[in-house]
Amino acid sequence: NCWEIKALQKQPRRDEAQAILERIAREVEPIMKKRRWxxxxxxxxxPRQERLYGININRSVIKLRMRTAADPHTLFPYETLMHTMLHELTHMERSPHDAVFYKLLDELIAEYEQLQAAGFHEGFAAAGKGQGLGGAR
Known part of the structure; x- marks a missing residue:
């Protein structure tokens, strides 16, 4: 999965941001393993660009914007961050934002939602139902 997981050190709610990143990594682990990513x-x-929410560098390093540009104390909702992570994982296989990219992103979202509905949370099976992410775009 991901070898290093790191929230920004000098931002408010750093421990919470770190825990969210760790949860995201655990929850996408089955998707990554299946594809050997x-x-x-x-x-x-x-990032300075307010509308840049994530980046995948060399199919190796994934960076997520976790905070609103207006207020560093405000973290994005978990579902938003997970959707961004799935978007960046799609870049493991496809760079351009074309029909092939969005088809794969839809597949990853569906797979994630199936795992959640089956009770697969945070890298292990658990009782309960997950929450959907909505559309791919």
Whole structure:
């Protein structure tokens, strides 16, 4: 899965951001294993571009914007962050945002939702139902 998981050190709610990143990594682990995808690092970042929510560097390092641009104390909802992670994982296989990309993203979302509905949370099977992510775009 991801070897290094790292929230920004000097931001508010750092421990919470770290825990969210760790949960995301655990919950996408079955999807990554199935496709033999690996990332060396999953990191939080705060890019200057307010509408940049994630980046996949060399199919190896994934960075997610976890905070709103207006207020670093405000973390995005978990479902938003997970959707961004699935988007960035799609770049493991496809770079351009074309029909092939969105078809694969839809597949990853469906797979994630199936895992959640089956009670697969945080890398292990558990009782309960998951929450859907909605559309791919």
């Amino acid at each position: 690996r990332c060396t690092s999953l990191q939080e970042f705060l």
